Amino acid sequence: MEKVYFNPDVELASRDYLRAVQSARLIKMVENCYNNVPFYKKKFDDIGLLPGDIKSIDDITKLPFTIKQDLRDNYPFGLFAVPNEKLVRIHASSGTTGKQTVVGYTQHDVDVWAEGAARAIVAAGGTKGDKIHVSYGYGLFTGGLGLHYGAEKLGATAIPASSGNTHRQMQILQDFGSDILCCTPSYAMFIGESLKAAGVDSSKIPLRAGIFGAEAWSENMRREIEKSLNIKAYDIYGLSEIAGPGVAYECCEQSGMHICEDYFYPEVVDPDTLEPLPDGKYGELVFTCIGKEALPLVRYRTRDITALSHEKCACGRTLVKMLKPKGRSDDMLIIRGVNVFPSQVEHVILSLGMEPNYQIVVDRVNNLDVMTVKIEMSDALLSDSVRKVEDQENRIKAAMQTTLGVSAKIKLVEPRSLPRSEGKAVRVIDNREI
Amino acid sequence: MAIRQISVFVENKPGRLAEITGFLAEGGVSIRAFSIADTTDFGILRLIVSDTQKAAEVLKAAGVAVSITEVVGISIPDVTGTFAKVVKVLADAGENVEYAYAFLTPEAGHAYVIVRVDDNAVATAVLKENGITVIDEASIL
Numbered sequence: 203m204e205k206v207y208f209n210p211d212v213e214l215a216s217r218d219y220l221r222a223v224q225s226a227r228l229i230k231m232v233e234n235c236y237n238n239v240p241f242y243k244k245k246f247d248d249i250g251l252l253p254g255d256i257k258s259i260d261d262i263t264k265l266p267f268t269i270k271q272d273l274r275d276n277y278p279f280g281l282f283a284v285p286n287e288k289l290v291r292i293h294a295s296s297g298t299t300g301k302q303t304v305v306g307y308t309q310h311d312v313d314v315w316a317e318g319a320a321r322a323i324v325a326a327g328g329t330k331g332d333k334i335h336v337s338y339g340y341g342l343f344t345g346g347l348g349l350h351y352g353a354e355k356l357g358a359t360a361i362p363a364s365s366g367n368t369h370r371q372m373q374i375l376q377d378f379g380s381d382i383l384c385c386t387p388s389y390a391m392f393i394g395e396s397l398k399a400a401g402v403d404s405s406k407i408p409l410r411a412g413i414f415g416a417e418a419w420s421e422n423m424r425r426e427i428e429k430s431l432n433i434k435a436y437d438i439y440g441l442s443e444i445a446g447p448g449v450a451y452e453c454c455e456q457s458g459m460h461i462c463e464d465y466f467y468p469e470v471v472d473p474d475t476l477e478p479l480p481d482g483k484y485g486e487l488v489f490t491c492i493g494k495e496a497l498p499l500v501r502y503r504t505r506d507i508t509a510l511s512h513e514k515c516a517c518g519r520t521l522v523k524m525l526k527p528k529g530r531s532d533d534m535l536i537i538r539g540v541n542v543f544p545s546q547v548e549h550v551i552l553s554l555g556m557e558p559n560y561q562i563v564v565d566r567v568n569n570l571d572v573m574t575v576k577i578e579m580s581d582a583l584l585s586d587s588v589r590k591v592e593d594q595e596n597r598i599k600a601a602m603q604t605t606l607g608v609s610a611k612i613k614l615v616e617p618r619s620l621p622r623s624e625g626k627a628v629r630v631i632d633n634r635e636i
Numbered sequence: 637m638a639i640r641q642i643s644v645f646v647e648n649k650p651g652r653l654a655e656i657t658g659f660l661a662e663g664g665v666s667i668r669a670f671s672i673a674d675t676t677d678f679g680i681l682r683l684i685v686s687d688t689q690k691a692a693e694v695l696k697a698a699g700v701a702v703s704i705t706e707v708v709g710i711s712i713p714d715v716t717g718t719f720a721k722v723v724k725v726l727a728d729a730g731e732n733v734e735y736a737y738a739f740l741t742p743e744a745g746h747a748y749v750i751v752r753v754d755d756n757a758v759a760t761a762v763l764k765e766n767g768i769t770v771i772d773e774a775s776i777l
Binding site for chain 2 (some may be wrong): 586
């Protein structure tokens with residue numbers, strides 16, 4: 203197969219070239235942070251760091267880390283480095299206590315992000331002539347618009363199907379002849395099963411590749427998706443704080459995701475000591491947004507556990523690869539592509555005036571994540587009327603949906619029935635085999 | 637006049653009902669009447685017992701969620717159409733019957749019926765106006 207790249211100048215660049223680009227961009231970025239983000243000016247001043255101390259990408263380790271809490275403390279726009287008139291887009295993802303994590307983009311930032319997504323589509327075999335079927339959710343979530351703009355940047359045809367309405371998704375796949383499907387891997391599984399149930403032979407539809415991300419998936423699941431949809435399935439990585447999907451993407455080798463390190467400089471550090479780790483060692487992934495204007499995060503701790511590899515890739519790309527994330531260094535759950543923190547669930551329960559005796563159980567039923575929140579019954583919640591108890595369940599369910607952005611089943615259980623170990627409650631049971 | 641009923645939250649799992657009624661037995665509380673309303677995941681056991689206060693204490697100590705509600709008790713003769721009359725009287729007064737259950741009485745030829753309505757005072761008044769015998773806790777216990 204002929205090897206094709208969206209941006210060969212960068213994707214095949216020498217290490218020296220990449221380092222020169224990274225160094226120049228880091229220097230510029232640090233100046234931007236120092237001059238335009240009071241939060242960073244203070245952080246730099248606190249450790250006696252001046253922008254002039256950063257002379258190359260090697261100096262990155264002199265910089266302080268940024269965590270999600272910093273975004274929350276400066277909610278909503280406190281970390282933006284540009285005035286409102288330069289912003290062209292805002293996205294947001296759910297935060298830890300009901301407050302969202304807000305990210306802003308200038309036109310340049312949207313272009314950078316689209317470039318990453320376009321590289322991903324081409325790495326998955328996409329061309330200008332292809333129809334890119336985007337079944338990620340459109341909205342504040344970055345999934346939908348990320349791949350959409352990537353497809354348009356490439357000059358391909360974006361089909362903004364968004365998520366849900368599987369019947370219509372199947373119709374589009376068959377009637378429009380989508381070439382590449384972009385969605386969460388669990389939704390891809392679901393579409394595959396729905397096609398089978400509807401008696402559609404997947405070898406008879408044109409679809410030939412899928413770009414799946416926003417949640418953890420295994421090699422097993424990849425094989426199942428590839429079989430059921432008769433395609434090749436590629437992984438994609440992104441997080442809204444950094445850009446969105448397209449921060450890193452898989453190539454035909456399917457052995458890790460090439461990071462757009464010309465814009466998003468990666469490090470892997472020990473989550474406890476924060477010391478940088480060498481290639482191949484698993485630790486927490488940290489990104490510095492060296493190529494972004496509106497939200498230039500410095501050494502942002504993603505909480506994803508992965509390892510980097512600079513080994514030569516058979517696809518020809520020289521961009522560093524990150525291996526499939528193994529988990530998280532915090533307690534964040536990803537439910538159907540949506541980030542959920544147990545603390546958010548607790549926040550909802552407390553806000554309803556209930557005792558925080560709860561447990562989150564996550565299962566994968568028919569390849570879709572199902573989150574059940576078990577809450578211990580109390581005298582105050584109980585009534586002699588089944589209808590009133592069910593009203594309570596529905597009230598909790600609605601509040602969860604509003605805060606988490608994803609639906610949860612509510613199951614009331616008997617008082618003191620949830621397990622406690624050494625006084626500390628076991629909050630999350632994740633039964634998903636990924 | 638109203639009768640106190642204890643409602644108990646019971647998860648749908650084998651043996652749980654036996655455990656809960658066992659707590660009452662150990663506490664020396666006797667069950668006069670009961671009904672169970674169930675959903676897929678849980679049930680609500682409603683009880684009229686010999687000592688409501690004691691029953692609530694025993695169950696709470698055993699970690700069971702408990703709620704006390706006042707309900708209306710009626711004594712009706714075993715004659716065709718009597719219960720229909722009771723329900724009609726309540727309906728005419730705009731009282732919705734959320735649930736009802738009946739049990740045997742020592743009084744020959746009669747049944748006791750527990751009804752749960754929105755307003756006990758209104759229901760009691762209209763029942764009495766229509767010649768229906770409303771009973772109090774003492775007459776059951």
